[in-house]
Each structure stands twice: as structure tokens, then as C-alpha cells.
Amino acid sequence: MIEVTKMDITVLDEREFSRQLKQNNQRAFLKMIENYEKFIAPIMRAQGYKRINQKERTVIFSFGEMTFSRSRWKKDDTIRIPVDEKLGLEPRSRFSQELLYQVTKLANFMPYRKVVSVMEMLKEIYITKNTVQHALDMAGELLAEKEEYDSLISFRLV
Structure with missing residues (x-):
């Protein structure tokens, strides 16, 4: 959240405000990833997939660079990464x-x-x-x- 400090008559520091907005966006993005992981896990298990590990990935989005963890799932010879699918990310692409x-x-x-x-x-x-x-x-x-x-x-x- 943007830190609300006591009100005064000084001019708004746009750069500081922008920095706070960026931090809030990053927290919201990571929370969305976490919620999606919780949502998709039972669906993947129901489809017969087993969670094999969790890997970190850094991607540059139009709203900034984000580093996040996501689960990898395997069934037979198929490996899926639902978070990457949700975000429309190509394998091994940083963008x-x-x-x-x-x-x-x-x-x-x-x-x-x-x-x-x-x-x-x-x-x-x-x-x-x-x-x-x-x-x-x-x-x-x-x-x-x-x-x-x-x-x-x-x-x-x-």
C-alpha cells in the first residue's frame, strides 16, 4: 500500500510516489501468482499431474521486471508450468x-x-x-x- 503520511503543504514528490506505486504493483503481482498457484494445484492433481519442483523466473513485463517462483508439474513425459501458461510466457524467454x-x-x-x-x-x-x-x-x-x-x-x- 502507498504509505499515507501526515498531510502537509509540501509539493508531491512524483518520483517517490511512482516508486511506491511500483512496489505496490510488484506485491500485487506476486500475490496474484501465489493465489493462482493455490487455485491450479488441485486441478493439476485431478488431471494426474505431480508437482516436481518450484523454479524461479525473472521476466520483463510492460509494467516492469518481476522475479517469481512457479511450480512445475509432470504427467508421463509432459511437463507443464501453469503460471507461465497463465501469463502467456514463451519457454526460456525473458520478455x-x-x-x-x-x-x-x-x-x-x-x-x-x-x-x-x-x-x-x-x-x-x-x-x-x-x-x-x-x-x-x-x-x-x-x-x-x-x-x-x-x-x-x-x-x-x-
Whole structure:
């Protein structure tokens, strides 16, 4: 929670207020992960999965960098990580899909190094120009897959 101190007539320190908001967001995010873990555990067990361990992961989201723990579940040869599925995270990726989307959009309007500066200034998210390039590469692959899919659909309709 944002610390409410005694009221006075001094000017609001926006940076301090923003820092407190960021801390509150991080606590809320971690609480959401914890609640989802509790919610999904009986569902996974009912489906025959066994919890094998808990691993920590750090991901940069559009709202900041978050480090969280999540359970890994196994059934036969299948391993699932429900929290990663819930968050839409790709295996071994340090970036959320939304962050990559935002970086890609910005890269349409400015050089890669400027995208890095803008993300740092506005969101306090620290990425590199290589991250911007990675986002654009992924976007290109997705567009190519979509075009291929669309051409298959239109071929079937003819």
C-alpha cells in the first residue's frame, strides 16, 4: 500500500510516489501468482499431474521486471508450468509478449537505441537494442506464419 503520511503543504514528490506505486504493483503481482498457484494445484492433481519442483523466473513485463517462483508439474513425459501458461510466457524467454509488442510498435517510429532510452525513461525498463531487434524478428516470423495460414485458408475456400 502507498504509505499515507501526515498531510502537509509540501509539493508531491512524483518520483517517490511512482516508486511506491511500483512496489505496490510488484506485491500485487506476486500475490496474484501465489493465489493462482493455490487455485491450479488441485486441478493439476485431478488431471494426474505431480508437482516436481518450484523454479524461479525473472521476466520483463510492460509494467516492469518481476522475479517469481512457479511450480512445475509432470504427467508421463509432459511437463507443464501453469503460471507461465497463465501469463502467456514463451519457454526460456525473458520478455512478455506485450512488452515485445510495445517495443516493436516504438521501433516503427524511432531508432532502436531511442526505443531503449524511451523504455528506460518512461517505464524504468532496461532493455538493449538487441532486445528491440529480437522483438522485430519475432514479429516478422509471426507475420510470415499469418500470411502462410491466410493463403492456406483462401486456397481451401476456392
